[in-house]
Amino acid sequence: MQRIPAMRVASRAGFTILEIVVVVAIITVITALAIPLWQRTQHNSKSAACMNNLRQIGVGVTKYLTDHDQTFPTLVMARENKEQQVPTIDTELLPYVGDARVFACPGDTKRLAETTGTSYLWNYKLNGQRLSSVVVSFVKSDSIDQQSRIMVVGDKEGWHPYLKNKLNVLYADGHASQELTFIDEGDGE
Numbered sequence: 001m002q003r004i005p006a007m008r009v010a011s012r013a014g015f016t017i018l019e020i021v022v023v024v025a026i027i028t029v030i031t032a033l034a035i036p037l038w039q040r041t042q043h044n045s046k047s048a049a050c051m052n053n054l055r056q057i058g059v060g061v062t063k064y065l066t067d068h069d070q071t072f073p074t075l076v077m078a079r080e081n082k083e084q085q086v087p088t089i090d091t092e093l094l095p096y097v098g099d100a101r102v103f104a105c106p107g108d109t110k111r112l113a114e115t116t117g118t119s120y121l122w123n124y125k126l127n128g129q130r131l132s133s134v135v136v137s138f139v140k141s142d143s144i145d146q147q148s149r150i151m152v153v154g155d156k157e158g159w160h161p162y163l164k165n166k167l168n169v170l171y172a173d174g175h176a177s178q179e180l181t182f183i184d185e186g187d188g189e
């Protein structure tokens with residue numbers, strides 16, 4: 001019986017450099033496509049959670065209006081830190097909302113809610129106004145449909161980079177939206 005030299009019997013055990021380069025290139029392309037999609041999905045999730053927060057704040061505002069003869073609270077637009085003893089949405093509406101976490105937008109990258117109490121701004125033009133007179137004071141029409149264009153609360157900053165306007169808003173009719181549809185004080189439609 002003839003012996004075969006060890007060199008000739010060795011089988012192919014690994015990948016060639018070209019195969020490794022091709023695999024790495026494919027993984028790089030897939031990663032380059034997947035990461036922005038994943039980031040956008042994460043931002044959309046945070047925006048949806050923010051919209052939910054605004055809806056809950058809207059329910060709190062409605063409860064407040066019910067308890068206060070349909071009159072909006074008198075609040076400051078925002079405060080610099082929690083030590084300031086001024087009425088804000090997070091202090092006055094907390095009993096009506098029930099959970100302080102509602103006042104923190106999940107997209108708040110600066111963590112303003114931790115330092116100021118909320119990620120949202122209050123429309124101070126509503127201070128002390130009755131709900132029924134809000135539209136009249138903003139436009140020269142008493143159409144109740146205009147309440148869908150009067151901002152009550154909105155994001156302090158553009159926390160949502162993939163939205164057209166980068167923020168979410170709660171309107172006087174109780175709906176929250178990613179679309180800005182403010183009333184121009186001079187249009188009077």
